[in-house]
Amino acid sequence: MRRPVARRLLAAMATMAVAGATGVVLTMPEASAAVTGSATGYATQNGGTTGGAGGQTVRATTGTAIHTALCTRASSSTPIIIEVEGTINHANTAKVSGSSCNTAAGVIELKQISNVTIVGVGSGAVFDQLGIHIRESSNIIIQNVTVKNVKKSGSPTSNGGDAIGMESDVRNVWVDHTTLEASGGESEGYDGLFDMKDNTQYVTLSYSTLRNSGRGGLVGSSETELSNGFITYHHNLYENIDSRAPLLRGGIAHMYNNYYVKLNESGINSRAGARAKVDNNYFKDSKDVLGTFYTDAAGYWQVSGNTFDNVTWSARGSENNPAGPDPTSNTTVSIPYAFTLDAASCVPSIVGQTAGAGKGLKVSDGSCTPQTPSPTPTTPTPTTPAPTTPTPDPTQPSGTNLSLGAGADGSSKADGSSYGNVRDGDLSTFWSPAGSTGSVSIKWGTATAVSKINIREASGSAGSIGSWRVLNGDTGAVLTSGSGAGAISFAKTSLKKVTFEITSSTGTPKVAEFETYAG
The missing domain is CATH 2.160.20.10 (Single-stranded right-handed beta-helix, Pectin lyase-like)
Structure with missing residues (x-):
């Protein structure tokens, strides 16, 4: 095992001048x-x-x-x-x-x-x-x-x-x-x-x-x-x-x-x-x-x-x-x-x-x-949109996505995927099981009421999720079952962990987002 040559390093070190800090938070960049x-x-x-x-x-x-x-x-x-x-x-x-x-x-x-x-x-x-x-x-x-x-x-x-x-x-x-x-x-x-x-x-x-x-x-x-x-x-x-x-x-x-x-x-x-x-x-x-x-x-x-x-x-x-x-x-x-x-x-x-x-x-x-490259804009220009009356999408849940900021785990993950990708709000990242079946869970530190989830597949994998079950991660009880991705409803349940279990698939399932909602 080789060892760093400390004396040579110290002898060759250059002195670096560092600007002093004021400790003052500036309201505008200077x-x-x-x-x-x-x-x-x-x-x-x-x-x-x-x-x-x-x-x-x-x-x-x-x-x-x-x-x-x-x-x-x-x-x-x-x-x-x-x-x-x-x-x-x-x-x-x-x-x-x-x-x-x-x-x-x-x-x-x-x-x-x-x-x-x-x-x-x-x-x-x-x-x-x-x-x-x-x-x-x-x-x-x-x-x-x-x-x-x-x-x-x-x-x-x-x-x-x-x-x-x-x-x-x-x-x-x-x-x-x-x-x-x-x-x-x-x-x-x-x-x-x-x-x-x-x-x-x-x-x-x-x-x-x-x-x-x-x-x-x-x-x-x-x-x-x-x-x-x-x-x-x-x-x-x-x-x-x-x-x-x-x-x-x-x-x-x-x-x-x-x-x-x-x-x-x-x-x-x-x-x-x-x-x-x-x-x-x-x-x-x-x-x-x-x-x-x-x-x-x-x-x-x-x-x-x-x-x-x-x-x-x-x-x-x-x-x-x-x-x-x-x-x-x-x-x-x-x-x-x-x-x-x-x-x-x-x-x-x-x-x-x-x-x-x-x-x-x-x-x-x-x-x-x-x-010298052109600056990348860092602060969007504020705009005030004209008042509109949005048309709700009946296929998508409404309200706050409780998965954002929650934890995540699962049964297995394929190379290049991560459990945390299903609750990061980013449709370009995803979780895949190590095989054709597997489960991913959203979890909280305290009991949380959930009655709907929304499973969003990553681009290029639509239709790969076959049959599935939604489980109460605290008790193992089956809350509902079905097939295909999308919005899923079940009786409102207070739990610390909810699990989406893929029991069959075609191709490689890729879950981009596992959204959870109270109602």
């Missing part, structure tokens, strides 16, 4: 950087990543204020854009409770939520020794922030030592123009800068700086935990990193136009069947920048257009398979999205001008010249 551009890479797939677009924009200068913004939404899926300015630290980050959030002290907790943007504005946003934890969540954007010196041991600790960590059924995250840095390796208390595990998919890291750490980041927590993948890394700077730039266990990753300098022990470590597409990157003053390292569980790569400048390669062994000194492809990877490559020769220059927080959110259009 010299702020609006959310700009659109998601790229794999974050554009699986329905895309828009964050809080179209939702309310609020300003936060403390971690507690970030949590409060999440907890005061109408539901856990209500879109919101949180503009952050100042220094977020342990002293100003407390747990906040509410039906639309699940937060914790000492960490920015994005847990069991969706449709959120966190963007640094004004004089900058610095998360000091405080990590960002994304768990059981989807459609998240983090842009123009610095996260530094997050520890898993010593004092204070946060987020398991990860600057940004994702785990447990995470989907569609775009992290852009961030600076993620540590001040040493594992022996100094630090872990990964950008980690993904336990079924995290469709993530893009772009125009970001990762530096001064023993571990850049991983995809998958073990050789048997292979549920992660579809990750894009482009136009990032990896500087003074010992290893994991990144470490891939299973899945597919696309690395293009990144600048890797001073990878001290190893770089892109493809293991356990992972497949990496590595295009037009620039590797400098580094060792073993691509291959399978520290295991005999082979991974694969497709290489094209890369520059290797003063890169050294170790000898091959039973647990060491470097791709060089003359890297060639040993697999092929098909990429489903459009992308434009900068020439590898200009990557140090273009990444130097664009990567990291506080760089003006500049990007490249493939011409090796920084561009």
